[in-house]
Amino acid sequence: MARWRALIVLGAAQFLMVLDTSVMNVSISQLVEDFDTEVTAIQAVITLYALMMAAFMAVGAKLGDILGRRRLFLIGLLVYGVGSGLTALAPTVGVLAVGWSVIEGLGAAMVLPAMAALVAETYRGPDRAVAYGVIGGLAGAGIAVGPLLGGWVTTYLTWRLVFAGEVVVVVAMLVCHRVITEVPRTGPRPRMDGVGAALSAAGLGLGVLGVLQSGSWGWVQPRNPPFTVLGFAPTLFFVAGSALVLYAFVAWERRRAARNADPLVHLTLLERPALRAGLLTMLSQNLILLGLFFAVPLYLQVVQGFDAFETGLRLLPVSVTMLLASLGASRFARKVAPRTLVRVSLLTLAAAVVWLLATIDPKIDDSQFAGAMALLGLGMGLLVSQLGNVVQSGALEEERSEAGGLQYTAQNLGSALGTALIGSLLIGALAQSFTTHVEDDPRLSAEAREQTGIALEAGVSFVSTDQVRAGAERVGLPPAEVDAVTEDYAAAQLKGLKAAVLATGGITLATFLVTARLPGRAEAGHGAQS
Numbered sequence: 001m002a003r004w005r006a007l008i009v010l011g012a013a014q015f016l017m018v019l020d021t022s023v024m025n026v027s028i029s030q031l032v033e034d035f036d037t038e039v040t041a042i043q044a045v046i047t048l049y050a051l052m053m054a055a056f057m058a059v060g061a062k063l064g065d066i067l068g069r070r071r072l073f074l075i076g077l078l079v080y081g082v083g084s085g086l087t088a089l090a091p092t093v094g095v096l097a098v099g100w101s102v103i104e105g106l107g108a109a110m111v112l113p114a115m116a117a118l119v120a121e122t123y124r125g126p127d128r129a130v131a132y133g134v135i136g137g138l139a140g141a142g143i144a145v146g147p148l149l150g151g152w153v154t155t156y157l158t159w160r161l162v163f164a165g166e167v168v169v170v171v172a173m174l175v176c177h178r179v180i181t182e183v184p185r186t187g188p189r190p191r192m193d194g195v196g197a198a199l200s201a202a203g204l205g206l207g208v209l210g211v212l213q214s215g216s217w218g219w220v221q222p223r224n225p226p227f228t229v230l231g232f233a234p235t236l237f238f239v240a241g242s243a244l245v246l247y248a249f250v251a252w253e254r255r256r257a258a259r260n261a262d263p264l265v266h267l268t269l270l271e272r273p274a275l276r277a278g279l280l281t282m283l284s285q286n287l288i289l290l291g292l293f294f295a296v297p298l299y300l301q302v303v304q305g306f307d308a309f310e311t312g313l314r315l316l317p318v319s320v321t322m323l324l325a326s327l328g329a330s331r332f333a334r335k336v337a338p339r340t341l342v343r344v345s346l347l348t349l350a351a352a353v354v355w356l357l358a359t360i361d362p363k364i365d366d367s368q369f370a371g372a373m374a375l376l377g378l379g380m381g382l383l384v385s386q387l388g389n390v391v392q393s394g395a396l397e398e399e400r401s402e403a404g405g406l407q408y409t410a411q412n413l414g415s416a417l418g419t420a421l422i423g424s425l426l427i428g429a430l431a432q433s434f435t436t437h438v439e440d441d442p443r444l445s446a447e448a449r450e451q452t453g454i455a456l457e458a459g460v461s462f463v464s465t466d467q468v469r470a471g472a473e474r475v476g477l478p479p480a481e482v483d484a485v486t487e488d489y490a491a492a493q494l495k496g497l498k499a500a501v502l503a504t505g506g507i508t509l510a511t512f513l514v515t516a517r518l519p520g521r522a523e524a525g526h527g528a529q530s
Contacts, residue, residue, distance in 0.1 A: 005179040006122050007131055010115045012173055013077065015138040016166060017108050021049070021415070022146025022319075023162050024100070025293045026311050027154045029301040034159075035093040039302075039462045043294065043423045044212060045097050050290070050415035051208045052105025053112070055201040057412060058264050061113035061405025062197075065190050069114040069121070070182040074174060076110025081170035083107055088163035100163075109408075116388065116404030118180060120395075134327070135388060147319060151312025159308075196252055196264035203245035204413060210238030212420035216427065223431070266402060275394030275403070277517035279410040281342060282387045284511040286414030288349065288504045289380055291422030295500040296356075298426070302464050303493055304364050317370045318377035325381025338386045339518035345386075346511055348379030353505035360497050362490065390519060422500045430462060430496030437488035448481045465490050 024031075024046055031042050064072045083103030090096040123131040153161050217225035218233040229237050256263040270276050293315075300311045329341060355372035359365060388407060395403035438444060438452045451472075468489045472482040 006181065007119065007134060009173055009176050009179055010073075010119055011135055011138040012169070013073070013111050013115050014135050015142045016169055017080075017112065018138075018142030019146045019149075019162075020100075020104065020166070021046070021290070022142060022293065023150030023154075023159065024049075025290075025297050026147040026150045026308050026315065027159045028297055030154050030159060030308055031093075031096075035096065037093050039298065040216065040423075040427065041093055043419060045093065045101050046294070047208065047212050047416050047419045047423075048097060048101035049105045050412045050419065051205060052102055053109045053412035054208075054409050054416055055204045056106060056109035056197075057113055057409040058200060058402075058405045059192075059197045060109040060111075061117075061402050062190065062192055062262075062264055063110065064114045064117060064404075065402070066192060068182060069117045070177075070180050072110050073114040073118065073180065074177055076107045076114065077170050077173055078107075080104050080107030080111060081167050081174075084163045084166040084170065088160045088167070090160075112408040113404035116407055118182065120404075121182065145319070147312035147315040148309075149312075151307070151309040154308035156309065190262040193253075193256060193262060193264040196249060196256070199245055199249035199252060200264060203242050203249055205242075206238050206245060207242030208413075208416045208420055210235045210242065211417060211424060213238075214424040214428065216424075218428075265406065266399070269395065269399065269402065269406065272394050273517040274519050275391055275406075277514045278387050278390035278394065279406055280514040281383070281511060281518070282391070282407060282410040283414040283417075284507055284514075285380070285383050285387065286411045287418040287421070288507055290415040290418035291504050291507075292356075292376070292501065294419045294423050295426055295497055298462055299360060299497050300364075302462055303362075303490075303497070305464070314366070314369060315373065317374035318380070321374045321377030322381040322384070323377075325378050326385040327381075329382050329385035337518075337520050338390050339515055339520050341382055341386050342515050342518055343512065345379045345382035346508055346515070348375060348382065349508045350505055352376035352379055353501060353508060357498055357501055357505075360494055360501065362494070393519075422503060425503050426496045426500040427462060428496075429499035430492050433495040434489055434492035437492055438485070441484055441488055443484040444481055448477050448485065451475050451477065452485060462493070462496070465493075
């Protein structure tokens with residue numbers, strides 16, 4: 001039992017940081033109310049958190065090599081605890097973004113790659129597969145507990161208590177730091193690649209910002225951007241700028257490697273087919289999960305009118321089956337190839353998305369919705385149980401931190417893109433559908449269409465039908481037309497949600513393209529690189 005003590009502390013960090021995001025997702029409506037803001041503002045806060053981790057995860061991995069993985073793990077926990085304390089006290093959405101998105105995000109960028117490397121360093125062979133299964137299970141547990149705990153605390157107390165509790169947990173983990181050991185490093189310590197760090201952060205940031213704002217800016221035709229470029233929306237220019245900066249990053253890293261200088265990332269790692277396929281699948285996994293965990297709570301809270309606790313209860317099936325599947329799948333790892341398990345999980349996810357699409361109606365069918373959520377959790381749990389081990393098994397001992405950095409960069413880039421892309425698709429489809437409904441509705445007068453058009457030009461947000469009704473009454477529309485506008489918006493809400501969920505289904509199917517490079521034998525690669 002003593003050999004698993006370190007895993008308890010290391011896994012607790014994984015649990016805590018997954019719990020954080022799931023609590024925030026289930027509390028969206030309450031955060032909007034508490035800070036007197038809009039859904040898009042909270043979407044931006046959630047996206048920024050994942051983006052900070054994605055942008056600085058490789059930096060955190062390199063710092064682990066420079067300072068020591070154990071030391072950086074503890075420093076990251078301290079930073080994370082400070083961010084949690086500030087989040088608990090945040091008086092404005094700006095302070096919330098600083099405490100949660102920036103400070104906690106930077107803390108997580110230090111903790112997670114160090115954790116992945118320490119797990120791989122501490123456990124070998126079959127134990128490593130078990131350890132990563134436990135880590136995946138604790139991620140599932142965080143998702144399981146987050147919606148329910150966050151929903152209950154948000155509804156009956158305040159969401160701030162969750163973050164105050166995180167400070168207590170961080171302190172307890174720091175007290176138990178002696179159970180974590182590290183093999184002393186030999187040879188010279190690497191140096192930080194400052195230029196590479198700046199280029200990678202800027203490149204990822206530009207791309208995610210463009211995707212995040214695409215719903216309100218438009219992709220080509222400007223909808224409501226702060227500025228235009230040659231008459232076009234700036235979205236694609238941000239994405240193109242991201243591609244150029246990342247190209248410069250790749251060129252810089254190759255140049256440093258050719259000069260035997262320490263690059264931020266050894267790009268030769270990405271030339272290993274299994275490791276590359278594992279990273280791409282991780283990115284897709286988090287894009288799908290976080291995209292759905294942004295859209296589905298909006299459906300439950302804004303369309304169905306459930307509070308945070310009721311939302312958490314309806315998300316419980318996905319959490320429970322994800323936890324059970326991720327813990328149980330480690331038993332199959334010795335007999336079933338990762339490629340097979342990943343493909344089965346993707347098929348399960350695709351079936352869950354189809355089922356979920358059928359449940360998005362004006363009045364929810366709780367049993368059908370619970371079934372779709374349970375199937376979703378089963379597929380996601382099988383997926384998360386495999387990929388950490390695939391990535392780390394494709395790395396040598398001295399590459400553990402760097403592989404961990406790439407692993408969590410892929411995960412959090414997927415999370416950032418999931419919230420940004422699926423959220424922007426939802427808002428864009430909502431705006432398009434609402435516009436079409438209003439233009440085609442014979443119950444509306446020309447004046448009503450004009451008033452609605454003015455409102456749409458100012459930007460559409462995902463709000464309740466009661467708020468739409470109040471807005472229509474405020475501009476003086478007659479009762480019959482108020483009803484018509486409200487019904488049109490309600491129909492557009494459902495179409496927007498279905499478009500967002502359907503997009504996750506498309507991403508799920510597209511992920512099959514990269515699975516051919518995953519290990520085709522059970523426990524592939526463990527012997528040589530354990």
